[in-house]
Amino acid sequence: MxxxxxxxxxxxxxxxxxxxxxxxxxxxxxxxxxxxxxxxxxxxxxxxxxxxxxxxxxxxxxxxxxxxxxxxxxxxxxxxxxxxxxxxxxxxxxxxxxxxxxxxxxxxENASIFTAFPSRTGLFNYRFGPVISLPFIYENFFPLSVYDKIYKNYVNDFHTLILLDLKNGQTMEINEALDILIKMEEKRNGNIINYDTFIIAGFNIAREDEYIIAGHIKDVINKKISMSPASIILPAKLNDKEIEFVKIFCDNV
Amino acid sequence: MxxxxxxxxxxxxxxxxxxxxxxxxxxxxxxxxxxxxxxxxxxxxxxxxxxxxxxxxxxxxxxxxxxxxxxxxxxxxxxxxxxxxxxxxxxxxxxxxxxxxxxxxxxxENASIFTAFPSRTGLFNYRFGPVISLPFIYENFFPLSVYDKIYKNYVNDFHTLILLDLKNGQTMEINEALDILIKMEEKRNGNIINYDTFIIAGFNIAREDEYIIAGHIKDVINKKISMSPASIILPAKLNDKEIEFVKIFCDNV
The missing domain is CATH 3.40.1010.10 (Tetrapyrrole methylase, N-terminal domain)
Structure with missing residues (x-):
């Protein structure tokens, strides 16, 4: 059994x-x-x-x-x-x-980051496309298929939840993840991610020290947050209700 | 508080x-x-x-x-x-x-049908597009936007979880839901749903009498299952691993 x-x-x-x-x-x-x-x-x-x-x-x-x-x-x-x-x-x-x-x-079954993080931000759950896993990259391992999946969500007007890979019992740091996304954009030129892109980053979701920050990539990077576990949402264009929710539910920078 | x-x-x-x-x-x-x-x-x-x-x-x-x-x-x-x-x-x-x-x-937070049902079928969670809610239809309420969302998932090669509307403390019965999907197809002609379409229907997910059936719409309809709550997955083309999982994890008709 x-x-x-x-x-x-x-x-x-x-x-x-x-x-x-x-x-x-x-x-x-x-x-x-x-x-x-x-x-x-x-x-x-x-x-x-x-x-x-x-x-x-x-x-x-x-x-x-x-x-x-x-x-x-x-x-x-x-x-x-x-x-x-x-x-x-x-x-x-x-x-x-x-x-x-x-x-x-x-x-x-139990709660999953798949639903817990999106719903806490105030984004509508039924606007999320497939979840993406972002791996650590190496000189000989740079999978642009990850970018292509994010791109597919973006052009379909779907939000994307991006889970970050684990190493030594920690998730990738948020700044490393954002750097990888920018590098992928530079290689693919899909014109969906740059330093002015609005994202939401979530840390320790559901725990007492949960922290959710919303803002442009350049502003989130400047915060130099090193908490783990972390994950990212790359939203499609927010509707009016989502804008209202995000303003109240997230720390906006 | x-x-x-x-x-x-x-x-x-x-x-x-x-x-x-x-x-x-x-x-x-x-x-x-x-x-x-x-x-x-x-x-x-x-x-x-x-x-x-x-x-x-x-x-x-x-x-x-x-x-x-x-x-x-x-x-x-x-x-x-x-x-x-x-x-x-x-x-x-x-x-x-x-x-x-x-x-x-x-x-x-806690477990949600959003993740519990998909993962039990063996379909890969990261292949699911946005979740759809299927409402009861009436003579003057027949929202084809629902079909359009399913269609969008289908052409993107995403699975679709379809939640069924509630009335009098019960979800829509599975046969009524399948009938509505077929009727929507007849009006829109997207060529994605017919009686030979493979679907997975889930009943009482996570409860002791949980039941998950996989098969063509015509075969599922013939079972005349009236359990509630019910929901439906309209899968994209399954990969080899998903086929192996579905064969073992679902009741296949």
Whole structure:
């Protein structure tokens, strides 16, 4: 038996009543550490409120899922994920593998950055096109396909939520992300991103120190904010109601 | 003080630890009943686990928010919503009104049908275009703009999640929704929807009797499923991994 449990965006504070029961009734509990970042101390708090020994599951443990599957064949296993349970494809891979092995799988969904960040800004959820992931770039890795997807949203008058890649337990810093977007623009010349482009940047969404800033790229960059996790919204043209919301709900620079 | 609290998709079972505390510490608790549907008995269970007298908030109470705002000026008020806290624009309106009145607002996000249904099907979340709401149609109300939005997603190779309108505490039945889509196609002739179109229909997502069926419209219609809440995904062309997932994760007809 395998429970795939999204614990939302607040660490142990956003565990649901049913999830807490499922974890307490498990023999083995994994805590996934590579697709997203939980608030500090989540691991320790989870251990203390559930009374379980938690096993950290890094990329290798999840992608070569033999250990998890072997345990779930004979025991009650919970696999804990930050945010929603299945928004990362790799978690559906684990689910598939379990089902193929005849293991009963239960999914426990939770809040996701996909909806939590957009709705907090006041932008209309039904105006968002596909979510984009922005990777770290290297001399020999500069995927302009990312820009092309943003461009596609832009010309369709859709907002774009841009998630930032992780390294060493932190998301890319907001200034690095904005630099990459500007560099992509310079290579593709789609005329959608420059220092005067209006964006919204969100930090620590749903946590006590949540911070959302709206403004032109040049002004956001000048703030030199280094909080993590961070993500960006590149809005389409705002309608009147969205302008009213953004003015009140975001820190406008 | 106003808490806007999304309780997710499982009724009281998907309340988070922090939300439960917030509700218990409230003087007045509203339970919103018009933008979505909670599992049966949620209202009664909530009353029993929180020890609070709950007030049902219908459309009128929310949209002319005077009563809620007046109470939140002097008391600790919680406003409970099914699903996520802010995915409906009307809840951001309430939030705006509160802030304009100098009321401190706290948002408690939770799982949303926006991510829970797509991810359960195995379709890739980052291939979804904007979410569409399908309204009931009448002789003098037949909004083809809905079709145009679906069409825009389709030609962009994006999946579309279609949410179904509510009436009398139930969503539109799946067959009525499919009939409306076919009728819209007949009027617009975009050549994207016919009885051989592959769709995925989801019922009671995240609940114990969750059911997800994938197949051609003609085959889904023949099943005459009347469960509520229901919603539909009109997929773009599936990639190989999505085909593998859908075959295992959905009931394929």
């Amino acid at each position: 395998l429970n795939i449990i999204g614990i939302g965006l607040r660490g142990y504070k956003s565990i649901t009543l049913e999830q807490l029961d499922a974890i307490k009734n498990s023999d083995i509990v994994y805590f996934e550490t590579y697709t997203s970042i939980s608030p500090e101390n989540t691991f320790d708090y989870l251990r203390s409120i559930t009374g379980k020994k938690l096993i950290k599951a890094d990329r290798n443990t999840v992608e070569s899922s033999n250990e998890i599957i072997k345990n779930a064949l004979n025991s009650n296993v919970s696999f804990i994920v930050t945010g929603d349970a299945l928004t990362a494809t790799t978690h559906n891979e684990l689910r598939l593998e379990a089902i193929k092995n005849g293991i009963d799988v239960k999914i426990f | 106003l808490n806007i609290i999304g309780i997710g998709l499982r009724g009281y079972k998907s309340i988070t630890l922090e939300q439960l505390d917030a509700i218990k510490n409230s003087d007045i608790v509203y339970f919103e009943t018009y933008t979505s549907i909670s599992p049966e008995n949620t209202f009664d269970y909530l009353r029993s686990i929180t020890g609070k007298k709950l007030i049902k908030a219908d459309r009128n109470t929310v949209e002319s928010s005077n009563e809620i705002i007046k109470n939140a000026l002097n008391s600790n008020v919680s406003f409970i919503v099914t699903g996520d806290a802010l995915t409906a624009t009307t809840h951001n309106e309430l939030r705006l009104e509160a802030i304009k009145n100098g009321i401190d607002v706290k948002i408690f």
